[in-house]
Amino acid sequence: MGVERSSSEVPLRRVWDSLQRVGFGLCIFDDALRLIAVNDPFCDLFGAAGERLQYGTSLSQFVRELIAQKVVRQDDEETWIAECTDALRSGTTLQLKLSDGRICKLVTTLGHESGLTLVAEDVTRTRYSEETLREAKEFAEKANIMKSRFLRAANHDLRQPLATMKILVYNCMSVEDPEARSQALRSMDLTVSVMEELLGALLNVGQLDAGAIVPRVASFPVATLFKRLGVQFIHQAEDKGLNLTIVPTSCHIATDQLLLERILANFLSNAIRYTDYGRILLGCRRIDNKLRIEVYDTGRGIAPEHHERIFDEFFRINTGGSHSERTALGLGLNVAKRLSQLLETPISLRSAPGRGSVFSITVPIGDIWRSEVGQNDITEALTGEFVGVEALIVEDDSVLRDALSTLLDRWGIIVHAAGNYDQALQMAAEKRPDLVISDFQLPGGSNGLDVCRSVQTALGEEIPCIIVTADTDERRLAEISAAGLPLLIKPIAPARLRVLMHHVLFEENDTSSDFQSEAG
The missing domain is CATH 3.30.450.20 (PAS domain)
Incomplete structure (x- = not known):
């Protein structure tokens, strides 16, 4: 107008x-x-x-x-x-x-x-453009802070396995017994593996602020994790005069193994640093369909007013302790909290001055049939348990059949190897097997499920069976799952096979209901 x-x-x-x-x-x-x-x-x-x-x-x-x-x-x-x-x-x-x-x-x-x-x-567009530029500047400044934080965290966390390696090298130089030296070398090898994966974990932690890290959730035995943590920290505890006890467990959990290891490693590192004498204990307890993993220590304890702040970045309680305590960066528990939030696995703290501390994390129970186990993670407690067991192997690939037979033979198992459905039934009739391990795809139109059903029908009892297949089609896997049989995906991991054999032979019949609950 x-x-x-x-x-x-x-x-x-x-x-x-x-x-x-x-x-x-x-x-x-x-x-x-x-x-x-x-x-x-x-x-x-x-x-x-x-x-x-x-x-x-x-x-x-x-x-x-x-x-x-x-x-x-x-x-x-x-x-x-x-x-x-x-x-x-x-x-x-x-x-x-x-x-x-x-x-x-x-x-x-x-x-x-x-x-x-x-x-x-x-000036709406201009103003928003200015805000965008300001946000970009703030993001760049934040990135620089994250880079500095990452470098400090790397320095902090890498000291743990490096300290272990230094002790192992020193001990190995003075050991004359071949068996003790071999054990030290195995521990050194595992420590190097820990360091390699730790570097990868630190890279992931550096991406937390950017939201670029995606957890890789899988089922795995807690014993695997505990063994790695034991190798990493037991020498450090002994070097400080502390007794580190790790309670054995057969439970399996479902989460990101590497990220969970970083959380527990931070708990243990913190416990060793602030415990002057006594012991540290790593164990777990089952609560419904969850597993609570706990790290106990007999250290100085934490006052209630610090229970929340102890997880803040760079926060340290000034106790006038050792040099390592005074120079600690205060990142470990903050990283643990951020990782637990990413995994949606809550952590908690119980502590009082002079009464030690208990840091814990609660994770979902895993599925043993889908468990991921490395070959080096077979525990010594299983050695010799399969001696005298008779197993029927059904595999049409002669090379794989021979390799699997050799592996089972090394474990003390009496092997009967068949190449097809008819040979399997004939061998089962001649000598009752304690276990059937069958490939799913077999010549002549039959499959592993047919073998297992026919052997059980012929013998009139539920013979333990394991199905092996390279076919990952969802319909095929659903068919095997519906039959209620444990499954291994090729290539066969010896450790995973051994764990499954242990359960179907020695645990499933006696503790079937408990095991099914734990697995599912």
Whole structure:
């Protein structure tokens, strides 16, 4: 809209017509701060409040209409109206956030003798672009902080296996007994493996802030994890005169093994650092379908007011302890908390001054049939348990059949090897097997399920069976699962095979209900 003017002001009208076409809003007040001219862009910018502008409208009335027409929303309206009016009178530039989310910039130009001019412009896009640049700058600064934090965390965490390696090398140099030296070398090899995976874990931790890390959840035996932690920390505990006890367990859990190891490693490292004498215990207990893994220590304990802050980044309790305590970065428990949040596995703390501490984490029970086990993770407690067991192997691939037969023979098993369905039934009739291990795909149109059913029917009893296959089609796996038989995917991992054999031969019959609950 435009305010009417005298027809004799032709030159001024032409000027004003030109100002109507400019790309910004223009509004002119006289020396009494009464409106004498306004262009359409100005009215359009302020919507309902702009439509109410007319010749003689005061500056304060215009500001009040911004509130009355809900073009601008403020909690303390009267205070805002007074402050905004005073600011415009004094020539202050304002940025108004309108109710619809737009941002308007109001620039006041004071006349040489009297009056004022308001220039209004929608700067929403510019403002948001500035915010985007500011956020990008903050992100870059945060990235630099994360890089520094990562380097400090790497220095902190890598000291653990390096300290273990130093002790092992020293011990190995003075050991003369071949068996003891061999054991030390095996421990060194496992420690190097820990360091390699630790470097990978630290890289993952460095990505936590960016949200780029995705946990790899799988089922695995807790014993595997405990063994690795034992190798990593038992020498450090002994070097400080502490007794580190790891309680054996046969449970399986489902989570990211490497990330969980970092959490427990931080618990153990913290326990060793702040325990002057006594013992540290790593164990677990089952609670419904969860497993709570706990690290106990007889250390100094933590006062209740520090229980929450102990997980904050770089937080350390000043106890005036050893040099290693004073130089600790205070990242371990913070990393543990962040990883536990990522895994959705809650951690907790029970502690009191002078009474030690218990750090724990609760994880889901895993599935033994889908458990991932490395060949080096076979526990010594299983050695010799298969001696005298008779197993029927059904595999049409002669190379794989011979390799599997050799492996089982090394474990003390009496092997009967068949290449097809008919040979398997004939061998089972001649000598009752204690266990059947059958490939799923067999020649002649039969399969491993047919073999297992026929052998059990012929012998009139539930002979333990394991199915092996390279076929990962979901329908095929569902068919095997529906039959209730444990499954191994080729290539066969000896450790995984051994764990399954142990369960189907020695645990399933006696503790079937408990085991099924634990596995599922």
